[in-house]
Amino acid sequence: MGAWTNWAGTEAARPRKVVTPDATVLIQREIEHAVAHRGTVKMMGAGHSFSGISAPVGTMLRPDQLVGIVSVDRDAMTVTVLAGTPLHVLNSELGRLGLSLHNMGDIAEQTIAGATSTGTHGTGGTVASLSAQIAAFTILSGHGEEITASPTSFRALYEFGRIGLGALGILTRITLFVEPLFALEAHEQPTTWDAALATYDELTHEHHHVDLYWFPHTEQVLTKTHDRLAELDGLRPLSRWKHWRDDEFLSNTVFGMLTTIGTHAPATVPVLNQLSGNALSERSYSDISHRVFTSPRRVRFKEMEYAVPRAVGLEALREVRRLIESSGWRISFPVEIRTTPADDIPLSTASGRDSMYLAFHVPAKADHTEYFAAVEAVLRTYDGRPHWGKMHTLVADDLAAIYPRFNDFLTVREDMDPQRVFRNPYLRQVLGD
Numbered sequence: 001m002g003a004w005t006n007w008a009g010t011e012a013a014r015p016r017k018v019v020t021p022d023a024t025v026l027i028q029r030e031i032e033h034a035v036a037h038r039g040t041v042k043m044m045g046a047g048h049s050f051s052g053i054s055a056p057v058g059t060m061l062r063p064d065q066l067v068g069i070v071s072v073d074r075d076a077m078t079v080t081v082l083a084g085t086p087l088h089v090l091n092s093e094l095g096r097l098g099l100s101l102h103n104m105g106d107i108a109e110q111t112i113a114g115a116t117s118t119g120t121h122g123t124g125g126t127v128a129s130l131s132a133q134i135a136a137f138t139i140l141s142g143h144g145e146e147i148t149a150s151p152t153s154f155r156a157l158y159e160f161g162r163i164g165l166g167a168l169g170i171l172t173r174i175t176l177f178v179e180p181l182f183a184l185e186a187h188e189q190p191t192t193w194d195a196a197l198a199t200y201d202e203l204t205h206e207h208h209h210v211d212l213y214w215f216p217h218t219e220q221v222l223t224k225t226h227d228r229l230a231e232l233d234g235l236r237p238l239s240r241w242k243h244w245r246d247d248e249f250l251s252n253t254v255f256g257m258l259t260t261i262g263t264h265a266p267a268t269v270p271v272l273n274q275l276s277g278n279a280l281s282e283r284s285y286s287d288i289s290h291r292v293f294t295s296p297r298r299v300r301f302k303e304m305e306y307a308v309p310r311a312v313g314l315e316a317l318r319e320v321r322r323l324i325e326s327s328g329w330r331i332s333f334p335v336e337i338r339t340t341p342a343d344d345i346p347l348s349t350a351s352g353r354d355s356m357y358l359a360f361h362v363p364a365k366a367d368h369t370e371y372f373a374a375v376e377a378v379l380r381t382y383d384g385r386p387h388w389g390k391m392h393t394l395v396a397d398d399l400a401a402i403y404p405r406f407n408d409f410l411t412v413r414e415d416m417d418p419q420r421v422f423r424n425p426y427l428r429q430v431l432g433d
């Protein structure tokens with residue numbers, strides 16, 4: 001029996017039983033046992049959700065033996081992977097095959113099933129979320145039945161199950177659309193709030209991927225753009241020294257020290273943020289895509305992220321800034337700003353609308369409640385949708401009002417898991433049952 005906590009340390013649980021299955025039949029056995037004894041089964045990812053979505057109650061299944069690529073179809077340009085495969089393993093195995101995912105979020109520690117189950121996304125591109133790159137998946141229902149869903153087979157399940165919150169069953173395999181390995185040119189540039197917001201539409205129009213970081217209590221913004229290169233030759237990756245200095249030492253070790261000082265002496269935060277902003281310098285490099293999309297995040301934090309319609313995104317951001325400035329809070333983490341194209345997944349935060357994502361962080365040990373609650377109230381007035389894997393306070397009735405097909409998701413869940421074998425307290429909060 002083992003205790004479980006998530007990456008941020010915001011959620012903890014003590015499951016009754018822990019199993020590390022290496023075959024479908026062993027998962028089916030646990031589901032059947034749970035059905036017979038009115039218990040629950042929860043398949044873990046890497047525990048990188050900030051919300052309680054992955055907290056186990058009854059039996060906890062670990063994904064460690066469900067790792068690797070199962071098959072590659074170069075005609076369809078798809079790969080089928082075991083559901084527990086960590087993204088960093090997937091990226092390097094795809095790289096060896098000369099293949100790549102289309103887009104990624106900020107890190108590669110998550111499992112493919114965990115990341116897609118919560119709608120993990122990056123920024124820009126023609127697809128932004130990992131879930132939108134799913135061509136098919138194989139899932140075990142709450143009856144223990146194995147179903148492969150795709151646009152041509154179990155279509156409704158395919159539509160909803162690409163972001164299934166872990167509520168529809170246990171994914172065993174996921175087939176992803178891939179493309180030939182490609183490289184990105186990265187350009188990072190410090191700028192000001194006014195300049196960044198004035199040129200934001202231009203920037204997102206001109207570059208494939210754009211990510212902004214605003215340092216609260218200052219005018220400082222860091223702009224990151226990533227653009228696709230036609231060739232893999234002639235890349236200029238960061239040297240080991242520059243990678244260590246910028247991405248490990250400055251962005252993690254020094255930033256971690258500054259946030260610790262800021263947590264103990266909040267009055268220093270505006271000066272520390274100014275120092276963090278000043279420490280950032282312009283840099284350009286090029287590398288294989290996943291090495292550009294992702295970077296190490298070693299300073300533990302708590303996060304809330306909302307997607308608002310792209311058209312009102314900057315207005316919402318300005319309103320949040322006014323709120324922060326009129327409050328007494330001292331916010332030591334930058335606010336991250338990304339955009340994604342609309343997708344067609346019913347419970348995707350970008351479902352049916354181009355979106356802007358606004359992400360708010362505090363150090364793992366700091367109190368987030370007042371800050372997150374006030375920002376959440378603002379973003380709800382902009383029709384905001386919370387990331388399923390990050391902190392928020394919405395309940396089923398709130399979510400039904402912002403997702404047009406929410407009740408259809410509940411119908412699919414009723415078919416897949418009538419006994420609620422996959423339920424946990426978070427799913428009860430967001431699905432109402």
Ligand SMILES: Cc1cc2nc3c(=O)[nH]c(=O)nc-3n(C[C@H](O)[C@H](O)[C@H](O)COP(=O)(O)OP(=O)(O)OC[C@H]3O[C@@H](n4cnc5c(N)ncnc54)[C@H](O)[C@@H]3O)c2cc1C
Pocket residue numbers: 007008042043044045046047048049050053054063083084104105106107109110111112113114115116117118119120121122165166167169170171172297387388389390
């Ligand atoms: C440092 C950090 C950076 C992040 N960056 C980003 C980012 O850039 N973009 C973004 O969108 N999000 C980001 N996130 C959030 C993160 O991507 C999501 O919370 C993601 O779900 C975590 O994946 P995981 O493997 O840890 O899954 P977990 O959190 O462990 O689980 C998530 C859900 O998936 C379910 N699940 C896992 N495996 C299975 C399976 N086999 N079958 C059925 N259900 C399953 C779990 O039961 C649970 O319901 C970040 C998080 C951290 C800590």
